[in-house]
Amino acid sequence: MGKMKRVEESRTENTYLIMKKHINCYGRLFGGVLMQWIDEMAGIVARRHAGTIVTTACVDNLNFKAGAYLGDVVVLIGKMTYVGKTSMEVRIDTYVEAADGTRKIINRAYEVMVALDENDNKVEVPKLIVETEAEKAEWIGGEKRYALRKERRREGY
16 A cells, blocks of 8 residues: 555645735735635645645635635635545635634635646655544545546536
């Protein structure tokens, strides 16, 4: 059996303070800035899991649930949910954190990353060890999303 890694081994958390440079003309966090942070987070999680160069294959899902505003503290948490042979699905949750530490989710995204060698050839990734009930549920969801992505590719998307 090949190399295996636990979900927690690649879990990553980043925190940002929303400043004027992050705000759109409506006074909220610009979605493009958040999308960049999400893509960076997915890349870090995938690189930690694969131990190789990675690239974004697709942003499978990106749901904006609420806004963030100037002065807000925003927390992104990324974790591995599903792996194939060379691809990895990463879930990134974004929260606004209140002064008392409570967090309200404002975005959830799933990205598919592919592991590459130095010549941009796809390489196999470690198997994912799923331990908790939540991790098992994410794996089942990941299998379904993988099948949907394959079907979309067959349809030309």
